[in-house]
Every structure is written in C-alpha cells, then in structure tokens.
Amino acid sequence: MATVVGFDFGLKRFGAAVGQSVSMTASPLKEIPAQDGIPRWEAIEALLEEWKPALVIVGEPLNMDGSVSEMALRARKFARRLHGRYNLRVEMADERLTSSEAKSMVRERYGQRDFGRFAVDSIAAVFIVESWLEAHADNLDAFLHPPRKQGKSNDIID
Structure with a gap:
C-alpha cells in the first residue's frame, strides 16, 4: 500500500487530498492558503510529514483544447519546487473540469450554491x-515503487 497526496493548484488556496493505492480512493484534506499562487510552505511541509506520500500529484489546469495555460505553467513551477524542496516524486495530472465537478457535487448533494x-x-x-x-x-x-538507478533520480515531473 502506498500513500499519494494531491494538490489542486490555485492563486488564493490549494486544495489537498490524500489517496491510497489499495483502495484507489482519496479523501479531502484542509485547504492550504496561498498568496498569488505561493502556498504557505509550512502547511505543505506539515501535510507531507504527516502523510509521507510515495508520490505527489499536482493538478495541471490545461485549457479546454489541451494547450498549456498560464496557470498550468505556474502549477508546473509549484511541482518543481515541491520536488526540489522535499525530494519527492511529483507527477502532473490533467485537472480540467475538476473544480466544476466538485461544485456540481456540492450542489447535488447539499443543494448549496454558496461554496x-x-x-x-x-x-x-x-x-x-x-x-x-x-x-x-x-x-x-x-x-x-520504481527501481532506483544507482546515482540517478527516477523522480519525474512532466
């Protein structure tokens, strides 16, 4: 079993979730405040220390046509910083429509429009x-759990 942590990149806050490889499910964690896309690193560090993930997944907000947006570039920069600061494997994941899907779920489940x-x-x-x-x-x-190459990093950031 491996733990995975994921982030939904944002300018004012980052969504966070923890997932398990055995159950293939994830649970939401407390959102992390950010200012202009820069997270509170101490909150990121505490989360990573608590969950000790084998992998971190960062949502990549691509344009609807699949082209790279300004926000996607900023999310990639965040991913590179995560890797650099904590020496973790980081993967990017297409996050198109995940925020809309989350809002739809809240509306359907709770009848709320005030999120x-x-x-x-x-x-x-x-x-x-x-x-x-x-x-x-x-x-x-x-x-x-990739095999480690002697003297080389297998860490991937797409």
Whole structure:
C-alpha cells in the first residue's frame, strides 16, 4: 500500500487530498492558503510529514483544447519546487473540469450554491488523485515503487 497526496493548484488556496493505492480512493484534506499562487510552505511541509506520500500529484489546469495555460505553467513551477524542496516524486495530472465537478457535487448533494463552507478545492484534489490512480491502475506498483538507478533520480515531473 502506498500513500499519494494531491494538490489542486490555485492563486488564493490549494486544495489537498490524500489517496491510497489499495483502495484507489482519496479523501479531502484542509485547504492550504496561498498568496498569488505561493502556498504557505509550512502547511505543505506539515501535510507531507504527516502523510509521507510515495508520490505527489499536482493538478495541471490545461485549457479546454489541451494547450498549456498560464496557470498550468505556474502549477508546473509549484511541482518543481515541491520536488526540489522535499525530494519527492511529483507527477502532473490533467485537472480540467475538476473544480466544476466538485461544485456540481456540492450542489447535488447539499443543494448549496454558496461554496464558502465547503472545501471545493480539496474536493477537486480528490478527483485529481482518484482519476490519476484510475488512469495508472495497470502499472500502479511500478509507478509508486520504481527501481532506483544507482546515482540517478527516477523522480519525474512532466
């Protein structure tokens, strides 16, 4: 069993979720405040220390046509910083429509249109983690536990 942490990148806050490879499910975590896309690193560090993930997944907000958006570039920069600061494996995952999906779920389940009391960004992070786990189900063990090459890093940032 391996633990995976996922982030929904944002300018004001980051959604966060933790997933398990055995159950292929994820749960929302407390959102992390950010200022202009820069997270409170101490909150990121505490989360990573608590969950000790084998892999971190960062949502990549691509444009609807699949082209790279300004926000996607910023999310990639965040992913590179995560890797650099904590020496963790980091993967990017297409997050198109995850925030809309999270808001739809809150509306359907709770009849709410005011999302203030719901951690919509962390619900979006759940969708990011679960869709990544599902997409890699056939080779999940190889992804989460790759053989280490002597003197080289296997860490991947797409």
